[in-house]
Amino acid sequence: MLAVQFEIEPRWHLYWPGRNDSGFAPKITLKGPEGYEFGEPLWPAPKRHVQAGGILDHVFEGRLTVLIPLSVPKGASGEAKFEADLSWLACERVCVAESARVNLTLKIAADGEKPLDAAGRGLIIAARAAVPKPIDEAKPKVVAAVHAGSLIVEAPGATRIEFYPFEDCVEIPDLLGRGSAKAARLALPLGRGEGEVRGVVSVTMPGAAGAPATAASYSVDLPAKAKEPEPPRPATNAGGTK
Amino acid sequence: MKNVKLLSLFAASTAALAIATGASAQNTKPEKPAKEAPATQPEKDHGKDEKGAKGDKGEKAPKATAGVEPGQPAPAFTLKDTEGKETTLAEHIKAGKIVVLQWFNPECPFVAKHYKETKTFNDLATTYAPKGVVFLAINSGAPGDQGAGARANTEAKKNWAIPYPVLLDEAGAVGRAYGAKNTPTMVVIGKEGNVAYFGAIDDDSGAAKPGKTNYVAKALDELLAGSNVTTPKTKPYGCAVKYGKSKG
Known part of the structure; x- marks a missing residue:
């Protein structure tokens, strides 16, 4: 696993690679020796960012660590050099496009050899814990389902539930107004299109005895049309399935 | 920086x-x-x-900007440009012109790429202005914000040799009426005064290089040929329009 870490200055943000009204997510292009393969980047959950004019984005503030799964070819040993080309848009009220190239040389443990210890290891483990898990692994239980044209998320005891759609999620007509609920239940009306409800659910739980609230995030991937028995096809039926 | x-x-x-x-x-x-x-x-x-x-x-509670859809009448407006000269949409519609609106912010990297790195916008005007297309840039940034105000826009107009007016919409009312969230958001208004295209300038949403397909040029070609616009709507990209907070 490789990690790219951005240290973001106070008040500035970077963009999450999901549905946003503006900006774009950091672009990461990796190069390594032959035989090494990179997987799809893993991102932590973003936060909602609302600006005047009804502009809704999902962003990162503070520190952002993006993980890139790395597969090492069989029989590799010695050293491996990696290079990452990065370009990103950082915005405050002002936006700035920036880029950088960083590199890293790794010692590769030979087959059968004990894994070498890494200074970055703790950081990567922590970053992995921040990547949204599938919602059916949620503890305590969080339930997401499509019901009557809405995404319903229920998390008993939660003080806030939010939904952050991926780019390929079905249309959500009022994500700005309905995508965040200060409650243990989120009901988010979906658009009429076919497709999947894909994105990240963030659940905030109150902290015990004065401790700060904690949030956990889960990935969701559901068909937008719940399977329902075919109705006897009324001639006109406002709000009916189509 | x-x-x-x-x-x-x-x-x-x-x-x-x-x-x-x-x-x-x-x-x-x-x-x-x-x-x-x-x-x-x-x-x-x-x-x-x-x-x-x-x-x-x-x-x-956050409110979505109203916005317009292709096929709907383009909201009327009267705005002053960087020289204080008033422009109305109605005067151009009445004259039978096709109008292209471009949400503008000289400090936004996405806008800058199309004026500086490449000459997307200047070329567009050079090609289509002689065919009777009117171009208007609109800056809906609030006073004091990045790229807002007469001075910054006068300077940009000069530096980038922008051959059309840059209109100042500091209250943001026009931007909100159109639902412009990005700079640049592009709107093409057909001769009958209806929105014919709403969206991005092209198909590369990065800040570095222009895309392969220029949706505005395509829409203009189609309108000028008297045919339907095949891609009337795309997702605009760019910076957020820097609207003032007061009416958010």
Whole structure:
């Protein structure tokens, strides 16, 4: 696993690679020796960012660590050099496009050899814990389902539930107004299109005895049309399935 | 201007394989010394989420900008340009012109790429103005914000040799009426005064290079040929329009 870490200055943000009204997510292009393969980047959950004019984005503030799964070819040993080309848009009220190239040389443990210890290891483990898990692994239980044209998320005891759609999620007509609920239940009306409800659910739980609230995030991937028995096809039926 | 520091590229053991492991942060730190990164604390980060979200709720519930859809009448407006000269949409519609609106902010990298890196916008005007197409740039940024105000826009108009007016919409009313969220958002208004195209200038949403398909040029070609616009709507890209907070 490789990690790219951005240290973001106070008040500035970077963009999450999901549905946003503006900006774009950091672009990461990796190069390594032959035989090494990179997987799809893993991102932590973003936060909602609302600006005047009804502009809704999902962003990162503070520190952002993006993980890139790395597969090492069989029989590799010695050293491996990696290079990452990065370009990103950082915005405050002002936006700035920036880029950088960083590199890293790794010692590769030979087959059968004990894994070498890494200074970055703790950081990567922590970053992995921040990547949204599938919602059916949620503890305590969080339930997401499509019901009557809405995404319903229920998390008993939660003080806030939010939904952050991926780019390929079905249309959500009022994500700005309905995508965040200060409650243990989120009901988010979906658009009429076919497709999947894909994105990240963030659940905030109150902290015990004065401790700060904690949030956990889960990935969701559901068909937008719940399977329902075919109705006897009324001639006109406002709000009916189509 | 460096607003984001890249700390480092780290590595640790992958699960199953015999294994890559880590150069330390210090060894690989790029030119800028940044403070040592402690392990990320998801709880802490989310604690911040919470605060930010509360902040949102403290204001009144967010309202989506109304916006226009292709086929709808283009909202009328009267705005002054950088020289104080008034322009109305109605005068151009009445004259039977096709009008292209471009949400503008000279400090936005996405706008700059099409004026500086490439001459997308200037070329568009050079090609289509002689065919009777009117171009208007509109800056809906609030006073004091990035790229707002007569001075910044007068300068940009001069530096980039913009051959059409840059209109100032500091109250943001026109931007909101059209639902413009990005600079640049492009709107093409057909001769009958209806929106014929709403969306991005082209199909590359990065800040570095222009795209392959220029949707505005395509829409204009089709309108001028008297045919339907085949792609009347795309998702605009760019910076957020810097609307004033008061009417948010």
